[in-house]
Amino acid sequence: QKEVEQDPGPLSVPEGAIVSLNCTYSNSAFQYFMWYRQYSRKGPELLMYTYSSGNKEDGRFTAQVDKSSKYISLFIRDSQPSDSATYLCAMSGESGAGSYQLTFGKGTKLSVIP
Amino acid sequence: DAGITQSPRHKVTETGTPVTLRCHQTENHRYMYWYRQDPGHGLRLIHYSYGVKDTDKGEVSDGYSVSRSKTEDFLLTLESATSSQTSVYFCAISESLISSYEQYFGPGTRLTVT
Numbered sequence: 041q042k043e044v045e046q047d048p049g050p051l052s053v054p055e056g057a058i059v060s061l062n063c064t065y066s067n068s069a070f071q072y073f074m075w076y077r078q079y080s081r082k083g084p085e086l087l088m089y090t091y092s093s094g095n096k097e098d099g100r101f102t103a104q105v106d107k108s109s110k111y112i113s114l115f116i117r118d119s120q121p122s123d124s125a126t127y128l129c130a131m132s133g134e135s136g137a138g139s140y141q142l143t144f145g146k147g148t149k150l151s152v153i154p
Numbered sequence: 155d156a157g158i159t160q161s162p163r164h165k166v167t168e169t170g171t172p173v174t175l176r177c178h179q180t181e182n183h184r185y186m187y188w189y190r191q192d193p194g195h196g197l198r199l200i201h202y203s204y205g206v207k208d209t210d211k212g213e214v215s216d217g218y219s220v221s222r223s224k225t226e227d228f229l230l231t232l233e234s235a236t237s238s239q240t241s242v243y244f245c246a247i248s249e250s251l252i253s254s255y256e257q258y259f260g261p262g263t264r265l266t267v268t
Contacts, residue, residue: 046196072255074255074256081262082261082262083158083244083246083259083260083261083262084197084244084259085258085259086256086257086258089255089256128196128197130197130255132254132255141199141202141212141213141254142197142199142254142255142257144196144197144198145196146194146195146196147196
């Protein structure tokens with residue numbers, strides 16, 4: 041079992057729809073939960089991060105973490121064509137060496153159709 | 155791309171030849187990382203550096219070496235390139251260990267080994 045599982049999609053939605061993206065994980069040591077956005081042929085960029093459990097909102101984006109279920113979500117409200125990208129979940133926690141290496145999901149490709 | 159450049163941006167090379175990829179940052183961040191991104195695998199850590207001349211292995215380090223002689227430069231070397239090393243390589247930086255969840259990525263290098 042991979043440490044982080046993410047449905048690769050592709051996911052296609054009409055403009056204005058609410059988008060739900062999800063990841064599951066198996067390592068209970070993870071403490072930081074991130075969502076990165078990657079446009080085609082570009083490097084990933086950090087969208088949001090959450091420490092431990094709970095919700096975090098930033099404009100149209102909401103990140104949720106449920107550590108008891110080892111499940112994280114990213115919701116995009118009023119989706120726009122400019123949201124079309126691949127969304128990567130990533131997680132980290134202190135390893136035995138004291139490092140905080142990121143473990144990424146494979147990414148979900150999202151297309152928002154005008 | 156947060157003051158991160160990668161060179162070359164594209165390279166085609168033959169099996170068995172040495173290849174060096176360069177990452178240059180202007181942010182004065184202590185931590186630097188090399189990842190590879192492949193379809194079906196997502197982003198995987200190759201090596202990282204936590205200071206000048208201080209490096210450590212990541213998840214997929216076999217066949218790769220790194221060097222960091224200056225804060226701003228992190229080199230990735232494929233001593234004898236193989237077709238399995240055809241990939242997109244990303245460099246990333248973070249300011250500190252605790253903030254390693256917040257990584258800034260470069261634009262990537264597309265490497266093809268024929």
